[in-house]
Amino acid sequence: MNHRVFVVVGAKGGVGASMIATKLVEELPATGERVIVDADLTGKRSHAVWYDLVADLDFDHVPGSPATAMSPNGIIVKELARTYEDGFTQSAPSILASMAGLANALIIVDAPQPFASTVRPFIVNAERIVVVTEPTLLGLAAARAMLSAMNRRGIDPERIAFVLNDSRNRRELPRSEIETQLCTPVSVEIPIGSDRRFSNVFSGFAHSLAGASE
Numbered sequence: 464m465n466h467r468v469f470v471v472v473g474a475k476g477g478v479g480a481s482m483i484a485t486k487l488v489e490e491l492p493a494t495g496e497r498v499i500v501d502a503d504l505t506g507k508r509s510h511a512v513w514y515d516l517v518a519d520l521d522f523d524h525v526p527g528s529p530a531t532a533m534s535p536n537g538i539i540v541k542e543l544a545r546t547y548e549d550g551f552t553q554s555a556p557s558i559l560a561s562m563a564g565l566a567n568a569l570i571i572v573d574a575p576q577p578f579a580s581t582v583r584p585f586i587v588n589a590e591r592i593v594v595v596t597e598p599t600l601l602g603l604a605a606a607r608a609m610l611s612a613m614n615r616r617g618i619d620p621e622r623i624a625f626v627l628n629d630s631r632n633r634r635e636l637p638r639s640e641i642e643t644q645l646c647t648p649v650s651v652e653i654p655i656g657s658d659r660r661f662s663n664v665f666s667g668f669a670h671s672l673a674g675a676s677e
Contacts, residue, residue, distance in 0.1 A: 466568040467493070469672070470589040472577045474596035475605035479630035481509045483595055483653070484573040488538055490669040495567035498539040500529070502574040502582050504550030510573065514540050521545065527552045529561045539568075543581060553581040578616065591672055592618065595626045598652070599635040602627075607645055624650040624672060631655070 469487060473480030488499045501510040511517045519532035520542050526549070529541045541561060544550040558581055562570070572585045577592075586592065592613070596606040606625070613623065625647050627638060632655045642649055651668040654660050 466495075466498075466562065466565060466570050466588075467491075468570045468572065468585055468589045469591050469593060470572045470574050470577065470582075470585050471593045471595065472574050472609065474594060474602065474609040476575070477631075478595050478597045478602060478605075479628040479653075480575070480593075480595040481513070481573050482630070482656075483593065483626065483628065484571050485510070485513060486665055487593070487669060487672070488569065488571040489536075490666060491569055491571070491673050493569035495569065496539055496565055497537065498541060498565060498568050498570045500570060500572040500574075500585070501540065501542045501544075502572050502576070502579075502585070504544045504547075504553070504576050504579055504581065506544045506546040506549060508542065508545055510540050511542055511545070514538070516540055527554070528557050529553070531561070539565075550579075550581075555581055555584050558584055578612065586618070589622065591624050592622055593624045593626055593672070595628050597631070597633065598627045598629055598638070598641060599633055603636060603641055603644060606641075606647075610645060610647060620647070623647075626650055626668070627652045629653065629655055 471480050471484040488497050511520050514534040516532040520530040523530040529543050531541050533539050543553050574582050596602040627649050638649050
């Protein structure tokens with residue numbers, strides 16, 4: 464896969480991983496096409512709705528192959544599953560075939576189920592895996608489980624960028640305690656979107672992510 468691939472994984476639902484994926488596909492540097500892959504195999508269709516491409520993706524839908532559509536701002540959206548049943552028809556070869564026509568693309572993968580066989584080609588080829596959680600007790604427990612699962616599967620911790628996203632302004636734990644509990648450094652703390660620091664913090668994270676991957 465001759466592309467720059469970044470995988471975004473929410474340690475649990477509701478931590479803002481999809482939002483982070485949509486921001487990264489816009490802010491990371493790219494020499495070719497910008498592609499966001501909705502790898503949610505449960506068929507939630509978050510990106511189809513976000514980019515207002517439901518009808519376009521439905522039109523391109525072929526069982527067993529990712530659907531593709533282009534947003535008005537030029538971002539290519541690929542959807543692996545529009546229904547729960549679609550998730551069972553995808554295969555790693557069909558995913559790779561769908562990416563074959565891209566040239567030096569920046570590919571951001573929103574992967575709520577990162578250990579599914581259909582997502583494996585992205586995990587294997589990812590420059591960085593962005594693991595997102597919230598600074599709460601539940602977020603800490605979910606992050607511990609996700610990081611442990613990645614460790615058991617042999618994913619190098621150096622490839623992981625661990626993100627605290629306080630998207631609902633519900634902080635319960637300080638960054639230092641989370642780092643101590645998980646023995647994992649936090650790459651960035653992203654404040655709630657209404658915080659005036661949000662844009663600068665996110666841009667700085669995107670810049671550091673791109674630099675660390677070069």
